[in-house]
Amino acid sequence: MENLWLADVLARPAPESVRFLSRTDVVECLAGIDVVAAVKDALVSHHSGRTILPGEAYLSWTNRHGAYSRSIGMPGAVLENGTEGAYGMKIINASVSNPEFGLERAGGLGLCFDSRTARVTAVMEVGVLSAVRTAAVTAIAVEAAGYRATRSLAVVGCGTQARVHLALLLTRCPELSRITLCDVRGPVAESLAVELAARHPGVSFSVAATPAEAMADAETALFLTTVAEGYVQPGWVRPGSLLVNVSLGDLTDEVLTGASALFVDDVQLIVENPRRPLGRLVNEGRIAPKVREDRPSITATLGELLAGDTVAERPDTGYVVVNPFGLGILDVALFGAVLRRASGADIGQALELV
Numbered sequence: 001m002e003n004l005w006l007a008d009v010l011a012r013p014a015p016e017s018v019r020f021l022s023r024t025d026v027v028e029c030l031a032g033i034d035v036v037a038a039v040k041d042a043l044v045s046h047h048s049g050r051t052i053l054p055g056e057a058y059l060s061w062t063n064r065h066g067a068y069s070r071s072i073g074m075p076g077a078v079l080e081n082g083t084e085g086a087y088g089m090k091i092i093n094a095s096v097s098n099p100e101f102g103l104e105r106a107g108g109l110g111l112c113f114d115s116r117t118a119r120v121t122a123v124m125e126v127g128v129l130s131a132v133r134t135a136a137v138t139a140i141a142v143e144a145a146g147y148r149a150t151r152s153l154a155v156v157g158c159g160t161q162a163r164v165h166l167a168l169l170l171t172r173c174p175e176l177s178r179i180t181l182c183d184v185r186g187p188v189a190e191s192l193a194v195e196l197a198a199r200h201p202g203v204s205f206s207v208a209a210t211p212a213e214a215m216a217d218a219e220t221a222l223f224l225t226t227v228a229e230g231y232v233q234p235g236w237v238r239p240g241s242l243l244v245n246v247s248l249g250d251l252t253d254e255v256l257t258g259a260s261a262l263f264v265d266d267v268q269l270i271v272e273n274p275r276r277p278l279g280r281l282v283n284e285g286r287i288a289p290k291v292r293e294d295r296p297s298i299t300a301t302l303g304e305l306l307a308g309d310t311v312a313e314r315p316d317t318g319y320v321v322v323n324p325f326g327l328g329i330l331d332v333a334l335f336g337a338v339l340r341r342a343s344g345a346d347i348g349q350a351l352e353l354v
Helices: 023-030 035-047 127-144 160-172 186-199 211-215 253-257 267-271 277-283 302-307 328-345
Strands: 017-021 057-062 068-078 086-095 106-113 120-125 152-156 178-182 204-207 220-223 242-244 261-264 320-323 349-352
Touching: 017 023, 017 328, 023 120, 023 127, 023 328, 035 068, 035 127, 035 160, 035 302, 035 328, 068 328, 086 328, 106 127, 106 328, 120 127, 120 328, 127 160, 127 242, 127 302, 127 328, 152 160, 152 211, 160 186, 178 186, 178 211, 186 204, 253 277, 253 320, 261 302, 267 277
Parallel strands: 017 120, 152 178, 152 220, 178 204, 220 242, 242 320, 261 320
Antiparallel strands: 017 349, 057 068, 068 086, 086 106, 106 120
């Protein structure tokens, strides 16, 4: 028996379609976009109160292989000077067992919304966009914290994030000449070092057996791993260096509380998320959310640095930590830029919804 009861009861709305952008389409669009400028503008807009940033939706489980898996939904909007800006949502899913099956650890979809009708206007592959956004934040943090002239860099974790970070930083840090790679999967780090050396003959690439070895001579260290517990010890940190805690879990409590300066992207998100080490330390009262003299504290946000409200000082004997939690509005800003590029150049595929 067929269910025909729905066939004639629905109204006949106007036709609707969405623009679908594959990874290839997204990469083609990104070639014509200054991603650092787009992310920087969004950070300044957020600092100026011209954004909407709801809390993220977080779902985690253990898959049948015993691996940690999760899905995160991150809606947001960037309002440019009170006019229509970018509205959308990032859905980013990951499982730590994915690389065993030839998959990237994380992947998902980026959605663009029409500000007038609230309809979804575009769907795009978000894995590469998420990596590009993260790398752009790191590049901005390196420059805003006063480390653009860094000569030596340590990269702990050599997956997709490392590839994208290095591709971007090598275009923006002209004095960068020594890069040390480290990964628990030694052959992965070695393969990446060989690949990068062929592409950048003017830069020295080496592989370290441990994070401590990688950090020993690094003015800047990036942590791009999937660890759940901190392991970096204060004694490993080179005086005067910058630690960019991208994966959020690598630094021990002692390293976080001992920083000369601590920069974040959004204080409230950190306070509301005690799952992450810095959020836990803030909620325990061991790190203050605002600058205080009597205890370790968050120094400023990246938006405050970019707006000139706070000036970063590079220490001689201490060290600086950047802990970028990850703002969905930065992804949404990039989604908007990609969609504008795709629409203007007719990139992607129109999929009929109605």
